[in-house]
Amino acid sequence: MDAYLAAIAIIALIYMLLSLGLTLQYGLTGLINFGHVGFFAIGAYTSALLSLQGLPLALTIPAAAVTAGLAAWPIGLISLRLRDDYFAIVTLGFSETVRLVITSEKWLTNGVQGIPGIPRLFETISVGIGAQLAVMGLILAVTLAAIYAMRRIVASPFGRVIEAIRDNEEALQALGKDPAGFKIQVLILGSALAGIAGAFYAHYITYIVPDQFIPLVTFYVWMAIIIGGVGRVSGAIVGTGLLMLFLEGSRFLRDIVPGVSEVEMASLRIGVVGLLLVLFTIYRPQGLMGDFTKR
Amino acid sequence: MKTTRREFLGSVAAGAALVAAPSIVRAQGADAIRIGALCPVTGVGGPYGSGMQKMIVAAAEAVNAAGGAGGRKIEIVAEDTQTNPQAAVLAAKKLIEVNKVQAILGTWSSGVSLAVIPLTNDAGIPLMHCSGAPALSVPPANAKGLGFRFQATNDRFGRAFAEICEKEGFKRPATMAFNNASGIGNTEGFTKAWKAKGGEVVESVVYEPNQASYRSELMKVLAANPDVIVTGSYIADTTIILREWFQTGQPVKWIIPGWAANPQLVEALGAEVTEGIISVDSVSNEGAEAFKAYDAAYQKAMGQAGTNNVYAAMTWDMMTVLALAIEAAGTSDMAAVVAKLREVGNPDGKQVSSFAEGKEALKAGKINYEGASSVLDFDQHGDVTPDFGAYFIEGGKLNRRYVVKI
Numbered sequence: 001m002d003a004y005l006a007a008i009a010i011i012a013l014i015y016m017l018l019s020l021g022l023t024l025q026y027g028l029t030g031l032i033n034f035g036h037v038g039f040f041a042i043g044a045y046t047s048a049l050l051s052l053q054g055l056p057l058a059l060t061i062p063a064a065a066v067t068a069g070l071a072a073w074p075i076g077l078i079s080l081r082l083r084d085d086y087f088a089i090v091t092l093g094f095s096e097t098v099r100l101v102i103t104s105e106k107w108l109t110n111g112v113q114g115i116p117g118i119p120r121l122f123e124t125i126s127v128g129i130g131a132q133l134a135v136m137g138l139i140l141a142v143t144l145a146a147i148y149a150m151r152r153i154v155a156s157p158f159g160r161v162i163e164a165i166r167d168n169e170e171a172l173q174a175l176g177k178d179p180a181g182f183k184i185q186v187l188i189l190g191s192a193l194a195g196i197a198g199a200f201y202a203h204y205i206t207y208i209v210p211d212q213f214i215p216l217v218t219f220y221v222w223m224a225i226i227i228g229g230v231g232r233v234s235g236a237i238v239g240t241g242l243l244m245l246f247l248e249g250s251r252f253l254r255d256i257v258p259g260v261s262e263v264e265m266a267s268l269r270i271g272v273v274g275l276l277l278v279l280f281t282i283y284r285p286q287g288l289m290g291d292f293t294k295r
Numbered sequence: 296m297k298t299t300r301r302e303f304l305g306s307v308a309a310g311a312a313l314v315a316a317p318s319i320v321r322a323q324g325a326d327a328i329r330i331g332a333l334c335p336v337t338g339v340g341g342p343y344g345s346g347m348q349k350m351i352v353a354a355a356e357a358v359n360a361a362g363g364a365g366g367r368k369i370e371i372v373a374e375d376t377q378t379n380p381q382a383a384v385l386a387a388k389k390l391i392e393v394n395k396v397q398a399i400l401g402t403w404s405s406g407v408s409l410a411v412i413p414l415t416n417d418a419g420i421p422l423m424h425c426s427g428a429p430a431l432s433v434p435p436a437n438a439k440g441l442g443f444r445f446q447a448t449n450d451r452f453g454r455a456f457a458e459i460c461e462k463e464g465f466k467r468p469a470t471m472a473f474n475n476a477s478g479i480g481n482t483e484g485f486t487k488a489w490k491a492k493g494g495e496v497v498e499s500v501v502y503e504p505n506q507a508s509y510r511s512e513l514m515k516v517l518a519a520n521p522d523v524i525v526t527g528s529y530i531a532d533t534t535i536i537l538r539e540w541f542q543t544g545q546p547v548k549w550i551i552p553g554w555a556a557n558p559q560l561v562e563a564l565g566a567e568v569t570e571g572i573i574s575v576d577s578v579s580n581e582g583a584e585a586f587k588a589y590d591a592a593y594q595k596a597m598g599q600a601g602t603n604n605v606y607a608a609m610t611w612d613m614m615t616v617l618a619l620a621i622e623a624a625g626t627s628d629m630a631a632v633v634a635k636l637r638e639v640g641n642p643d644g645k646q647v648s649s650f651a652e653g654k655e656a657l658k659a660g661k662i663n664y665e666g667a668s669s670v671l672d673f674d675q676h677g678d679v680t681p682d683f684g685a686y687f688i689e690g691g692k693l694n695r696r697y698v699v700k701i
Contacts, residue, residue, distance in 0.1 A: 003388070004392035004393050007388040007392070008385065008388075011381075011385065100503070103474055111479075112476045112478075113428065113430065113476045113479075114476070116409055116430060116435055116436055117436075205380070205384055205410060206413050207380065207409050207410045207413065209380065209409070209410075211380065211406050211475070248385060248389075251374065251386070267337070
């Protein structure tokens with residue numbers, strides 16, 4: 001049981017890193033990024049490929065963050081020209097492009113066969129609960145650092161500028177601030193977080209294949225921050241926790257609720273997630289931890 | 296809003312506790328051997344997964360009816376892979392850590408099996424799967440020899456395609472592959488085997504999944520003027536490709552894997568379009584006694600003939616052969632059981648076709664289980680080599696003309 005809980009916690013923490021990145025981009029700055037999984041994939045493949053070349057993970061994980069951050073640079077330039085839904089389409093296209101490139105460039109990524117045998121974190125600790133806890137501890141530390149950094153950002157002048165971009169870009173320009181640089185920085189930061197998440201994912205699952213980086217991942221992250229509360233760091237944390245609890249908890253529900261078959265449960269699970277989202281948008285559009293100071 | 300945030304979070308926590316608590320107090324079925332059924336109930340594998348899972352349960356019931364394996368009952372704990380590696384990893388973790396299963400049976404797509412096998416290796420328990428990817432035979436995936444494959448590898452499928460191509464006298468084959476491990480594995484296996492026979496492939500195209508039209512890919516293939524097109528495809532894309540091909544009017548034959556060229560395809564396209572298509576599938580061991588038992592169980596559970604789901608026959612065999620190995624080992628210690636798997640499945644023993652029969656025969660000496668899905672002889676990689684059937688679609692019906700042995 002412990003190791004299973006640790007496994008869920010690890011996946012939840014990885015998703016939490018993703019939601020934190022998206023909170024920075026959408027929640028605070030208002031950039032609708034539907035291509036989050038693209039940066040996740042870039043991080044995963046970067047770290048996996050470098051580590052298979054024999055580089056230590058202490059180098060490959062930062063490299064994943066840098067690569068994913070750099071990949072966000074051109075997207076950032078596009079974001080200067082496109083707003084809202086147009087930008088959303090471009091980012092969705094970007095993540096699909098990333099997936100297709102990974103699929104096609106077999107010499108590098110082994111295409112649809114995927115990359116097996118990616119080194120684990122803490123390989124020296126023999127497999128078991130100890131190694132799991134070590135991995136969990138490391139990801140937890142990184143997530144806490146990210147949360148701390150996010151809170152500092154929100155409280156800083158930088159944070160007030162990006163929130164102003166979200167609320168009224170024209171007014172901000174009238175005040176003499178240039179939104180362009182801020183948007184690019186925010187995209188790079190959020191994507192670097194996604195890249196780190198991707199690296200942890202690759203080293204945890206130890207096998208990656210393009211099928212794992214479908215837009216559904218992006219939308220799970222969106223669900224998490226919508227339920228938790230857009231634009232709040234605590235919202236990203238609570239939302240991700242709730243989503244994982246729900247997706248994994250439903251497994252146990254089936255063990256105790258009689259008469260629900262596996263097929264029905266799977267449909268039920270998706271149905272209830274959908275219902276939750278509808279109810280949240282109707283009754284609690286700010287999410288659980290939403291910001292009630294505005295209205 | 297009447298509910299405050301604090302109240303809501305409180306009720307969520309209470310709900311979570313409610314969900315978690317029973318798993319702690321739930322009785323751990325003192326004597327039963329727990330086996331995990333991890334099938335693709337939803338997702339791409341959905342059409343097969345439900346039947347696969349039910350056949351694991353049915354085979355376990357047959358084992359229990361015969362008094363259990365090694366003196367203990369079998370208890371099945373089922374999970375859904377969602378045909379998705381990440382969901383499968385968490386499900387496998389749950390089966391291993393929470394339910395303490397002694398083996399995991401029934402993973403289907405190669406991506407899922409490759410993601411799950413590191414976990415079963417770590418736990419030291421066998422993984423029995425129906426995936427085609429060659430990587431599953433060898434290290435690192437199968438470094439401990441705990442992976443057992445009940446399906447033909449994609450490579451073997453390709454070899455069967457080449458045999459049929461030769462037998463039918465085709466000279467200018469072209470290939471079309473769905474861009475995933477299985478699709479490409481099929482056509483690459485074919486190309487390798489065909490070139491070994493001294494033939495040449497006039498064109499080969501790999502296409503992306505989930506498109507509304509495959510016209511440009513199709514035109515590229517047809518431009519090379521092939522006399523047969525060999526595909527590694529699934530049913531959705533095959534339906535579109537064949538419809539678009541029929542509209543072009545260019546005469547060409549098709550060799551398509553059985554999971555794509557099946558009665559549903561004929562239903563979708565009609566008899567005229569599908570006339571003469573050669574559907575190739577690993578054949579279940581249909582003459583065998585084991586197949587009859589499986590067929591009866593499948594009809595009872597699913598209301599269809601057992602021939603509709605070759606994978607369900609494989610999962611039936613997984614449970615049966617595993618139970619026989621447990622019986623032979625006399626313990627549920629998996630290291631000992633795995634060592635016995637080849638002994639009860641491979642030749643040099645009395646041929647048996649059910650668990651009850653095998654249990655009796657084991658008292659006298661060695662046995663050789665002849666399965667419902669194949670004769671079930673594992674090679675050194677834990678792979679089986681089933682026979683392949685060439686089914687010709689004639690007047691909307693799939694007729695098996697001959698069986699290919701490779």
